[in-house]
Each structure stands twice: as structure tokens, then as C-alpha cells.
Amino acid sequence: MVLKFDQAFVQAVEHRPKTAISEVGGIPVIDLAALDGGFQPPEAPKLLVAEIGAAAKDWGFFQVINHGVPAKLLEGIQSAAKGFFALPLEEKRRVKRGEGNPLGYYETEHTKNVRDWKEVFDLFVNETAENSATADSGEERTDAIRNRWPDYPPEFRSACEEYAKGLEKLAYQLLELLSLSLGLPANCLNKFFNDHTTRIRLNHYPPCPKPQLALGVGRHKDGGALTILAQDDVGGLDVRRKRDGEWVRVKPIPNSFIVNVGDIVQVWSNDEYESVEHRVSVNSERERFSIPFFFNPAFETNVRPLEELTSDENPAKYEEYNWGHFFRARRASNFKKMEKENLQIYHFRKAL
Ligand SMILES: O=C(O)CCC(=O)C(=O)O
Numbered sequence: 001m002v003l004k005f006d007q008a009f010v011q012a013v014e015h016r017p018k019t020a021i022s023e024v025g026g027i028p029v030i031d032l033a034a035l036d037g038g039f040q041p042p043e044a045p046k047l048l049v050a051e052i053g054a055a056a057k058d059w060g061f062f063q064v065i066n067h068g069v070p071a072k073l074l075e076g077i078q079s080a081a082k083g084f085f086a087l088p089l090e091e092k093r094r095v096k097r098g099e100g101n102p103l104g105y106y107e108t109e110h111t112k113n114v115r116d117w118k119e120v121f122d123l124f125v126n127e128t129a130e131n132s133a134t135a136d137s138g139e140e141r142t143d144a145i146r147n148r149w150p151d152y153p154p155e156f157r158s159a160c161e162e163y164a165k166g167l168e169k170l171a172y173q174l175l176e177l178l179s180l181s182l183g184l185p186a187n188c189l190n191k192f193f194n195d196h197t198t199r200i201r202l203n204h205y206p207p208c209p210k211p212q213l214a215l216g217v218g219r220h221k222d223g224g225a226l227t228i229l230a231q232d233d234v235g236g237l238d239v240r241r242k243r244d245g246e247w248v249r250v251k252p253i254p255n256s257f258i259v260n261v262g263d264i265v266q267v268w269s270n271d272e273y274e275s276v277e278h279r280v281s282v283n284s285e286r287e288r289f290s291i292p293f294f295f296n297p298a299f300e301t302n303v304r305p306l307e308e309l310t311s312d313e314n315p316a317k318y319e320e321y322n323w324g325h326f327f328r329a330r331r332a333s334n335f336k337k338m339e340k341e342n343l344q345i346y347h348f349r350k351a352l
């Protein structure tokens with residue numbers, strides 16, 4: 001067994017999951033069939049745009065069905081993830097994340113200083129994005145950031161790369177729909193993503209002997225622009241419902257993706273859309289797999305409320321910050337236990 005339960009996994013009493021978490025009254029389900037695999041910007045279905053806008057505003061989360069990503073891409077990466085995590089620990093550690101290269105296998109991540117009951121594998125969709133940005137900035141690096149590919153399962157790399165291509169297409173469609181829902185031209189945000197720093201994570205949550213004390217991932221908000229998550233049929237993702245602050249479980253729907261807006265969209269939209277807290281509950285019987293695709297802008301992107309969305313009546317609520325620096329600071333803080341809280345967007349909130 002990779003994980004052995006000890007004190008490091010124990011959540012403070014107020015953050016432990018309740019035994020029964022409701023799936024009722026959960027996040028909206030949005031049918032993307034009307035897109036038919038793509039759309040010409042002026043013709044984007046108005047109803048769909050309105051639905052997405054309402055979900056982003058009221059929930060920060062929604063589920064999409066009929067999204068056009070072929071089922072075989074998802075099956076391919078799911079089976080690659082299963083095969084990889086089933087390897088002996090020594091094998092997985094051959095592709096272990098290190099201080100210099102944050103990609104690869106990792107089983108000791110902490111969220112808010114409590115260890116998560118999970119093991120992960122991280123890869124970059126565009127491997128060169130961070131390296132070239134760093135080279136341009138003249139910053140010193142000892143180690144290049146590279147995807148680490150395990151030898152087994154043999155199809156692991158191709159399954160991840162094909163999945164990445166399929167998801168990239170969906171990510172741009174969602175980004176364009178979100179722009180439209182904010183009253184902006186469809187491609188208004190695309191320019192930030194030319195050298196995008198998108199990361200795919202494979203999550204494995206083994207059965208946990210004390211699911212009432214620990215979490216698979218502690219409560220957190222995603223720091224990037226958009227997250228598109230595939231989960232299996234086990235369930236465990238809990239979302240904080242904005243309306244009343246209650247935790248609600250996201251019901252697994254076969255062949256769907258869960259989408260949430262991250263901190264960057266919150267800042268771009270000047271709080272019109274909110275990046276919402278979520279966490280993962282675990283259980284003692286079944287292992288769970290999930291695959292988030294963190295769609296993130298280019299390393300050098302300076303993030304601030306979009307000019308088109310601010311005015312004298314609605315002034316910018318955030319100072320500008322650099323995504324690359326934010327991303328690095330966050331990464332360093334989940335690498336080990338820290339005394340201090342990690343970097344959050346509210347640190348850039350203006351006193352208005
Ligand atoms: O496994 C999940 O359902 C969610 C994981 C998550 O929130 C994350 O990795 O940021």
C-alpha cells in the first residue's frame with residue numbers, strides 16, 4: 001500500500017466531511033450538443049451562452065454532456081492512469097517529481113498544510129511554455145521542466161497526448177462561450193493562451209481506512225483560468241454551494257466533464273464569476289480516479305480585471321499580478337508543509 005494512515009492526514013474537526021453529503025440540488029448540467037463540435041462565433045447559440053453565464057455566476061461550476069470529446073480518448077487515459085498507479089511504488093518513483101522539475105509522480109502533496117489522501121501524476125500539455133518564458137526572463141534555472149514518461153504502461157504517453165489534444169479543443173470552446181457570456185467578443189481571451197501553461201493531473205485516491213478524518217484533496221480553489229475534470233463513477237468531489245455555503249456532492253455522469261472557473265476568470269471578470277471552493281471526500285471501499293485539465297494562460301500573462309468589464313461605477317477590484325509568479329509560488333507551497341498561508345488572489349484585492 002502506498003499510503004499509510006497517520007496524523008499528517010487528519011483534518012481539523014471543522015473541515016472533516018460529514019457522513020452524508022447530498023447530491024440533490026447540485027451543479028447545473030449543460031448540454032453542448034448545439035455546438036455540434038464547434039461554432040462560428042457570431043452564431044453561438046444564445047441560450048447556451050446564457051446557461052453557461054448563469055452557471056458560472058451562481059455556482060462557479062457546471063457539468064457538460066455531449067461535449068464532442070471522443071469517448072475513446074477518455075477511456076485511453078483512464079486505463080493508462082489505472083495501469084500506472086497499479087505499479088509498485090519503486091517503479092512510480094522512477095518518474096518522481098523533484099525540487100527542480102515539478103512534473104511526474106508525487107504522493108505527498110499537502111493542501112492547506114494537511115496531507116491529501118491521494119497520489120498524482122502531473123504533465124504539461126505544452127512542455128516548452130514555462131522553460132522558454134524562464135529563458136526569456138533571464139531567471140536562473142538548474143533543471144529544465146520536462147514531462148517524465150513512465151515505461152509502463154507502454155501506451156501511457158500517447159494516451160495522455162491524445163487526450164490533451166481533445167481537451168484543448170473543448171477548453172477553447174468553453175473559453176469562447178464564457179467570453180460571450182460576459183458580453184465580450186468570443187475570441188477576446190484567446191490571446192492569453194498562445195503559449196499556455198496547461199497541466200493535466202492524474203489523481204488516484206486509494207480506499208482510505210479513516211474517510212471521516214481525512215480528505216482526498218483538502219478544500220481549495222483552483223488558481224488557473226478553467227478546470228475541466230473527468231471523474232469515474234465512484235464520486236467524491238464536493239463543491240461549496242454559493243447560495244448557502246453547504247457542501248454538495250457532484251453526481252458522476254458517464255461521459256461528462258465537470259467545469260469550474262478558476263481564480264483568473266474571477267479576476268478577469270472583476271468578481272462577476274467566482275472561483276468556488278471544492279474538496280474531495282474519500283471512502284473506505286473503492287479507489288477513485290479523476291483527471292483535471294487545468295487550462296492556464298501563458299507564463300508571462302499579467303492578470304487584472306478586463307478593461308471592457310470595468311468602469312467608474314465598477315472599478316477594478318484587483319491589482320495586476322503575474323500568472324507565472326503566482327503559479328510558481330503556489331507550486332512551491334504544496335511541495336512541503338509551510339508555516340504561512342500560500343498565495344491567494346485576495347492578496348491582490350484592492351481596498352476600495
Ligand atoms: O478529484 C477531483 O474530483 C478534484 C480534484 C481537484 O480539485 C484538483 O486536483 O484541483
Ligand SMILES: [Fe+2]
Pocket residue numbers: 220221222278
Ligand atoms: Fe481543484
